[in-house]
Amino acid sequence: MTATVRPAPVIGGVAPGDRLDLRICWWITVGFYGLFGVIFVLLARVMPPPGADLSTEQIVAFYADHRTTIKIGFGILMVAIGGAAIASGIVAYEMTRMSVGKVFVYTYIVSLSVGALPGCLLAAICCLTATFRADLDPQVTELLFDITFLSFVGSLGCFVANYSILALAILLDENEVFPKWMAYVTIWQIVTELLAAPVFIFRTGPFSWNGVISFWEGTALFGIYMMLLIRLVRRNITTPAAVS
Amino acid sequence: MRFDAQRVSLWMSATFGGILVVAFLIFPGFFPPMSPTMSAQEVADFYADNAPLIRASMITFDFCGVMLLPLFTVVIHQLKRIRTSTDVFAYCYLSAVTSGAALLALANLFWLIGAFRPERDAHLVQLMNDLAWITFTAPVGTMVAQNLCFALAVYLDQGERPVFPRWVGHFNIVTGLLVIPAACASIFTSGPLAWDGLISYWLRLATLGTYMIVMFVVLRRVVAEELAEEAGSAEGDLALAVG
Numbered sequence: 233m234t235a236t237v238r239p240a241p242v243i244g245g246v247a248p249g250d251r252l253d254l255r256i257c258w259w260i261t262v263g264f265y266g267l268f269g270v271i272f273v274l275l276a277r278v279m280p281p282p283g284a285d286l287s288t289e290q291i292v293a294f295y296a297d298h299r300t301t302i303k304i305g306f307g308i309l310m311v312a313i314g315g316a317a318i319a320s321g322i323v324a325y326e327m328t329r330m331s332v333g334k335v336f337v338y339t340y341i342v343s344l345s346v347g348a349l350p351g352c353l354l355a356a357i358c359c360l361t362a363t364f365r366a367d368l369d370p371q372v373t374e375l376l377f378d379i380t381f382l383s384f385v386g387s388l389g390c391f392v393a394n395y396s397i398l399a400l401a402i403l404l405d406e407n408e409v410f411p412k413w414m415a416y417v418t419i420w421q422i423v424t425e426l427l428a429a430p431v432f433i434f435r436t437g438p439f440s441w442n443g444v445i446s447f448w449e450g451t452a453l454f455g456i457y458m459m460l461l462i463r464l465v466r467r468n469i470t471t472p473a474a475v476s
Numbered sequence: 477m478r479f480d481a482q483r484v485s486l487w488m489s490a491t492f493g494g495i496l497v498v499a500f501l502i503f504p505g506f507f508p509p510m511s512p513t514m515s516a517q518e519v520a521d522f523y524a525d526n527a528p529l530i531r532a533s534m535i536t537f538d539f540c541g542v543m544l545l546p547l548f549t550v551v552i553h554q555l556k557r558i559r560t561s562t563d564v565f566a567y568c569y570l571s572a573v574t575s576g577a578a579l580l581a582l583a584n585l586f587w588l589i590g591a592f593r594p595e596r597d598a599h600l601v602q603l604m605n606d607l608a609w610i611t612f613t614a615p616v617g618t619m620v621a622q623n624l625c626f627a628l629a630v631y632l633d634q635g636e637r638p639v640f641p642r643w644v645g646h647f648n649i650v651t652g653l654l655v656i657p658a659a660c661a662s663i664f665t666s667g668p669l670a671w672d673g674l675i676s677y678w679l680r681l682a683t684l685g686t687y688m689i690v691m692f693v694v695l696r697r698v699v700a701e702e703l704a705e706e707a708g709s710a711e712g713d714l715a716l717a718v719g
Contacts, residue, residue, distance in 0.1 A: 253561040253632055257568065303663045310614045310659035314572050314621020321568030321625075328563065341567055345574035353579065353615055360614070360662040361606050364512075369599040376603075 264315025275305025330405035347390025355384035424450035485546030492543035499536035509672035520598035576618035614662035623652035
């Protein structure tokens, strides 16, 4: 194989492959996803999501029961959300080392940073708005509940675009920045987004936003995908294998 | 005279930033800021009484808010000039700026929807008002990440002639820290952390205003230095070619 990977720049005394900037971003990424799990699962209780078939009274009760932890969790997320940008930036950097050229990098970044809005921020803002006042009209609470989960589970296109470009980049890359099997793991992410599309139609069953397929299968595969991606980035930044 | 995209970008942001200040000053709910403790009926009455100015202000906001982006793209270009580390912080910065701009576009939309039919059920007008204020004030995370990445890139700049002076890194850290408490505006309805409070509103806006002005001045100088360097090396090349 031809050595087409740019050699890593040497930063004042730090050897290539042991770059401080990348290590900082990697640790922030790990910290962010850890915090993300704590916020969504333990604090805000939106993962796993409450049922799409709850009655208006049950929805009001859901917010009443979890009011404090939702406020703490999503309040923290308002500050921590920038971690998503750093997580996207470090993968984008790895993509710049691929032989396919840099253009894919911009689609990768922009699709994720636009996706952060429907996929995370809008859901969090609506959840916070639903807990902001204790005397909210139940109909309004129900509307915010629907916006929260339909945007959180149902934001599809931004992520499909993001996964598609990453999978393509990995497949077409000759520098083996990521192993080819990671492309197939990424393609499975596209499948999970397609399988989440029915959340807009069903309120019960496997295709509802808390269903076995639309939520559980998608979330499990996302967890695996993200862990693998983080591991692979770690491998790239710790081993001085920047030049093949 | 040859136009340079960076200089044009900086002046675009400065110009539209100036218009934003005017839009800000004419918004009836900013001086003083509307209180989160207003009842639904009070909010609805406020929108009904002030609809023309709310619309004028927020339509202007809609046009000009995202026009601040060019200044941040100049930052991205300058971050990429730092040769002693990778471009990773520039990419993180781009990602954070994009999400931040989208949030700004969303907030003023909520205000405009509230003002569109102020005669609707008062609870719904209040809902749009809550969404607008929370979206406008609380998601500070994009700016925090932006400033952190900027500062880290500046600190790791080991070049003989650093692109940015060190203090601009410190300045970004401090401004990032000062806006963090505003996240609490999504939680509290009264006190200094509420969206109309001393910290979440006045401190945050003063910080943002100062930040934009200082960064404009800093970037003007940094861009001028880059252009002078380029001109210098171009002359050198010419001398070599002629010689």
